[in-house]
Amino acid sequence: MNSQAGRNSTGQEYSLSSEASSFAEILSEFEESHKQESGSRRGTVVAVSDETIFVDVGLKTEGVLPAADFRDRDGRLAVAVGDIVVVTVTGRNSEGYYTLTKLKVEKPKDWSGLQAAFAEGKPIAGVVTGVVKGGLSVDVGVRAFMPASRSGVHETAELEALVGQDIQCKIIKLDVESEDVVVDRRAVLEEEERRARRKRFEQLEPGAVVRGVVRSLTDFGAFLDLGGVDGLLHVTDMSWGRVNKPSDLLKEGDEIEVKILKVDPAAERISLGLKQMTPDPWTLVEEKYKIGDRIKGTVARLADFGAFVELEPGVEGLIRTADLSWSRKVRKPADVVQPGDRVEVVVTSVSASAKRIGLSLKQALGDPWEDLVARMPVGSIVEGPVVSLADFGAFVELTEGIEGMIHIGDISRDKRLKHPREALSVGQRVRAMVLELDRARRRVRLGMKQLEPTxxxxxxxxxxxxxxxxxxxxxxxxxxxxxxxxxxxxxxxxxxxxxxxxxxxxxxxxxxxxxxxxxxxxxxxxxxxxxxxxxxxxxxxxxxxxxxxxxxxxxxxxxx
Incomplete structure (x- = not known):
């Protein structure tokens, strides 16, 4: 098995390996150079925060305890500055503080005590006395060996930092005759973590507002550290508006307030919501947006059937393709608008319960048929390009959104046509007379032959x-x-x-x-x-x- 090499405090070489040799075989390689008082200590609380309790335990630096260890079922802290607490030193954290625990353990005084602790699986107290080949030497009343893989740390520097520290561990091997004792610190740390998680889960209730730190981001959401437990903030619960990806709103290390949506202690899952910290904007839309109102918005995205317009964060309305333009030649929304366009629209329908707002762009632009009778009365001469041909006639664009139809019988006076393409082509500009204008049916009939001399x-x-x-x-x-x-x-x-x-x-x-x-x-x-x-x-x-x-x-x- 792979191992890491280093030197202990006496200059002897050692290697970190999960393959632990018998303590009796490696004891000759170690000379004890650190001795320190072990067991439980009395300390004084010197500072209190929402997450951490700082305790003076008489060492060079303070020790720290999770605040969760002192909260009652209602989440209130049951400790104050000046209180005396009994703790055990378990190591040091990355900031140099001693890590403490309220767990009361005792160091066995003889082999019978070790045998009892081994049989019952109880944790015992010990002092890390040095780094040896494959792990650490620990004083648990007798000399014991702790494999590096069971130390609860991963790096060589972290292993050396344990020397001189009081720890809690479990005996995983005991041979009285050969005085061979092997202990495990990682199992105790994992048990403490599980206990802390269970306690933290008991304190969290749906609807509560908590602070958390963004630990990691994924495509579907963000994981937040809530103080010993993680919660998932799904991308759909980040904002009432549309969020393409979590990194658009958050980054690792951000500290935010969120609302607990669901707690599942059995699966150890917590669902969080950020948008739930503010009211749902759809609850007010029927008061803010009335049918016939002219409002402005930004085109958010396009679909085959229309364009979605963001009116405010979390509120979008739909312009259906038929409501984009008065022109019949619009086949898809992209012919008229693009995402990011700022548009003025008219509200055509509002349903807060269905979370739908109908919008019309063409109504905001104005109906070109309103003054058509005055602009193009029957008998007037008009001009425009041929936009399409059919078996029965040709369509001519008169203005934006209005087309007139020239029946095949009104194209030529002299020639009998079988199809309009015999005389006309798409794109060709023609002059014609307005023969009929039906605003109700939105139809204009034109004639070209009526302009030929008789x-x-x-x-x-x-x-x-x-x-x-x-x-x-x-x-x-x-x-x-x-x-x-x-x-x-x-x-x-x-x-x-x-x-x-x-x-x-x-x-x-x-x-x-x-x-x-x-x-x-x-x-x-x-x-x-x-x-x-x-x-x-x-x-x-x-x-x-x-x-x-x-x-x-x-x-x-x-x-x-």
Whole structure:
């Protein structure tokens, strides 16, 4: 077995090994150089803290005892400065203080006492007298050997520091004839630790607030030293807000106050909470956040169905994808927001019991449909890029969040299309006329062919008010008639002109009607004589009274 080498106080070499030889065989290698009074001591309490009791035991430095040894079941300290206590020195700690215990042990005075302690497994008192090969020499009334592996220390320097110290140990081997005694200090220390842990567990109750020191950090939480026992502070109990990893909040050595959530003495487990030291912020959300409120927050994370926004530590709201933008082209939250973005949103729902707050980004931006009728009335000309094509038509982006649809039948006047891609492509900018606007259904219908010149446009462009033209009456209704001036060109003959023609007809000489010349125009028809009442099918002379290119309207009056 591996061993560590060193020298004792007399300069002799020794090695630390768990393979202990018989004390009788190694006694010749050791010369006793340290003797010190052993057994129980009376000491005076000189200082008291929450964790430690300092006692003057008449040595060069004070000794220390765990405060837990003096607490009653209610956790109150039952000791004060000036009190006299009976203790036993068990060693030294890393700070140089003597470690003490209240356990009363006695050093056997003869072999019969050693035999009784060995049989009953009771601890006995001893004094470490020196370092020998494989361990330590201990005076327990007779010379005993303690293997280094049973000393309760791990380093050579710690082993040497035990020389001269009073210790408690158990006899693990006793041979009276060969005067061979082997003792074990580690078993006593472990038993004391178990006893202290049990006592500490009895003192801890769920709901109590305790102070602890962060001993180590893991991915799932932090282990805290609560004074002899460890408790787990899980990452989910560190903060009401989201914590990615414990090291974001804590570091080893931090001293913090936590609340005990659960104690399991059987499994020796203690669950701790840091966020429970403050009220749950969700208990106040229904008072702080009302439906319709405009509030600001930070995008915490994205999901397939929306974006979570932190409104305050521990309180997050959800913007669903459909509430991110008025535009239908948003397919995923990342198209609109990214983690860390500061956004203004509108509260759409609040449920403290379910810990849910619904938010809307698009409502905070304003509904683009609110003033669309004023900005894009029917008949107005708009322009925008083609964003998508379908079998039945093309969609054009008019503004952020609003698209208009051009039906395939309204794309071209001259060509019959089987699919919109025969005339249009995605990304192409087009001009179109607003044909219909339905705010309730959020639909805009557009037309491109309506911007192409018609025979009516050309007729208006080629004529002016006052021109005398021929036309065929195609419909007479009361005091108004419709007159065809050409293919696809229809004018209106208003009531006044029609009434005057009717009165003139009543005064006309019937004989003159036979003198009318017959004429035909585009399919022919009987030419009516001047002053004859208007009838459908007649070809008459008219004078243009109104030309309105914008409304594509022509008005005429009888000229014969």
């Amino acid at each position: 025979s009516l446009d050309e007729y208006i462009a080629e004529h002016k008010t006052g021109d005398k033209v021929s036309g065929r009456l195609i419909e007479v209704s009361g005091n108004q008639a419709r007159v065809e001036l050409g293919e696809g060109v229809v004018a209106v003959c208003r009531a006044k002109a029609a009434a005057q023609a009717q009165r003139a007809a009543e005064r006309a000489d019937l004989a003159s009607l036979t003198a009318m010349l017959l004429m035909r125009w585009k399919g022919g028809g009987e030419a009516g004589p001047s002053g004859e009442p208007m009838r459908a099918g007649q070809i008459r002379s008219f004078r243009i009274t109104t030309l309105d290119p914008a409304s594509k309207r022509i008005e005429v009056e009888l000229a014969d």
